[in-house]
Amino acid sequence: MTSHIQTIIDPPEDGHFRNGVATDGLIPSPTTLSLNLAINGRDHALDVEPRVTLLDALRERLHLTGTKKGCDQGQCGACTVHVDGERVLACLTLAAQVEGRSITTIEGLADEDGTLNAVQAAFLEQDAFQCGYCTPGQIMSAVACIREGHAGSDEEIREYMAGNLCRCGAYPNIVAAVRQAAQELRS
């Protein structure tokens, strides 16, 4: 399997937290972090243990369940979200790593008025999913793939979408959807 999805390895710039141990007075207790996460343009305050991943923070604490847990070990791509516009695996990212970053999930992709992103619309039109479980990750990956300039040919789309597994086997339709959305976004 080829993965083109990044994980964040650089620590937060203000550096108030390392390896689960509080390093300054900002943390109320050694085992709980008070975080403020900017998700889909809104601020969310939450108290979590340092070991809580972004994925579990989204799904279990903030009830943003659109981001899916497929493997919890960075191998399937179902949890793909955007951090500062780049695709990131939420299961391999601690919630604490993304404070101060701009996070976008599938719930934040359409316009406020409900107008779908071109990729979402193309996925529906091309029937680029069946069960729908890998779909949020596929769509987040596809949006970034197009933005990265990696949707120039079907071959390139297949390669740069290869980090998102789909067991229903919607791959040919996913390629068609990404191709269609890329063309619409170019014109």
Place this chain on the structure above:
Amino acid sequence: MTVHDVKHAASDSARLEAVGGRLSRVDGPAKITGAARYAVEQQLEGLAHAVLVDSTIAAGKVVSIETQAAKAARGVIAVLTPDTIMKLSVASDWFGNPLAPQRTFCPLARDVTYCGQHIAVVIAETFEQAVSAAALVMADYDQAPALVELGDGTAGEIISIEGMTKEWGNAQAALAEAPVHLSAVYNTQRSAHAAIEPHGLIARWEGDRLTIWEPSQWLDGMARTYAEWFGIPFENVRLVSPYIGGGFGSKALALAHSAVAAAAAKMLGRPVKLMLTRSQNFTSYGGRATTRQTIDLGADKAGRIQSIIHRGVSEVSLEGMWVEAVGSITSIMYDTPNFSSRQDVVRLNTVLPNPKRAPGENPSAFGIECAIDELAHELGLDPLEIRLINYAEQDPHAKKAWSTRQLREAFAVGAEAFGWAKRSPAPRSMRAGHQLIGWGVAAGAYPVQRAHGEAVVKIMFDGSVEVESSSIDMGQGTYTILAQTAAETLGVPVSQVSVKLGDSHFARAGVTGGSRLAGIMTGAVHKAASQALDELIGLALSDPRLPFHGLQANTLAVKDGRIGSPRGDGPELSIAELMAAVGRDRIEAKGDTLPAGTTAEERYKNYTTIAMSIPHTEGDYSRHSWCAHFVEVKVDEDFGTVRVSRVVSALDSGRLYNPKLAESQWKGGIIMGIGEALLEEGIVDRRHGRIVNSNFADYMLPTNADIPDIQTISVGIPDPHSSALGGKGVGELGIVGVAPAIANAVFHATGKRVRDLPITLEKLRDGAEARERGCE
């Protein structure tokens, strides 16, 4: 409850919305925006999180479990072991047969029969606390010898499955007399369902009422199991599963981990959520069983088959029974006057294997569809030609006419689209640079499985329509085709129809498996909607205040949600106006496809067991879906890497209720077939019986980069003997025949016959065949 509202341009309208139209998924908008809430995504107050501890041996006894450290860990509510978890009653099997009613069922194992069996569970306030505490639980075992691999199928406890023997003529004598012989062993590997949504559940008790949120292919069957485990009435269990993130056969039964979560919730008096880790999804339930099959073919020099002798064996666990029936379609693909097929299973220290997409038919096709290709090569015949020479004009086993069999058409249409006529017959005769090119063909079949279903259709005061069923949509398109069926039957736009599925308190439904759901449920919805329509028209005709009063029944119809003369003359009312005029807030009809006089007990059995399935050879016909796959592979001459570069498949699933969605399912099956042919294999550590590649990095699923363009062509015609609206099975069919088509293409490319799946590069080395385990 799940409601899908569909809005699309007026130009889409009638053509797309009719049954058979290419309507986009009505549940699509929810899935592409993240709004679709899957079963275990329910948010409940006071939810506790459970994490399982699994055995690290394949056989033996758990002597002791050290739980003190885990219990002392922060946030831990309880650690349960075989000694402390509540004991349940033994539930009946999926035929409804009671299993050892005198015994109790302990969902955590003291006697270990496979590696990865659940032996303890940690429940904590948060998921993270449960995960870390579970790592502190230590077990001591008294280990016993284990048999963990099928090998050549001759070691261990071998059980003959007499009911699967099929014989006619004198196969041995005819084989001895036939001038052309072929004998080969074909092996298929253990493979995983690997749905991207893991198995798991939330269990909540309110008194003696249990609600389970769990991805499920069979709400009523699983609800029955929970009811029997806990000794509560069936009606007290509510199973909720609005969306299923992939099942492929794995999510039809309540499993040991389901029992653990429900028992823990009852003991703690709190709702409990338990999700299997990805690794546990490889060990907590079985995938497709490993199989071995021997095929001996006798033919005359013109290529006409005289005899087929088939012997198959599959692996099964020490407890329970599942047969991967490798002879299931061997008997129907070709006309032969003499035939013999038998099946054994071997008990191993493994988790019970499960049905996985086209169970039986898929490995069965690998045997017979490779063998016929080998025979063609032996005789210098084209692989298509030999299939037509031996074309079965009726079911050779059941001796009944096919209901419909568009296989000849599939061969012709597929060959034309693929360009088969340009194939150079000799192996290694087509290449592009250092890539050897191979073209292969294989056919497939899947029986039409039928049962009965029921549905509720409600016409509401505002003219909207609701359809309710406890059937499910795991991506096959149930929401969509039932909306199309109700809309067409009632004469309303799809945008006025809401389909609600995935709640066991709705009208009952049997298992979603064996490609039976669409045929059953379109029939049930059509019937319920027809009853509702009759009542609506009856109201229109009988109310003296309405302009239709006194007209004949057949002079009224509903079109675009308006009731009036079908000719468009005369008075017209919208459904909402009519309902207001007669003062009704709803018309509700329950329709089912069961015969008149069916008892309540039979109904319960129909929905909660598979005992009332109707044989595909019932009555005068033998009913199957059919397909032919044409595959091009490119094999690197130096490295032996195989890439599928082109697939054209022609398929006969009868009438398609929605071709857009059916094509997606076919392609999905073909892609799963590519995985089983080239990539996927559950590898067992022979020392400990562990699955060593129990994750998505080491268990190779096809990725987008592995899959070429796939062309699917429907050659089906409506089959009135198979379902009310003329459809046959779709979802299981696509995978059948893919692996042999690829193996045949690899042989054409390389001149090497690999009879052992998956076809990996080391098997294509010179002289590699002789060293492959289990191969002759």
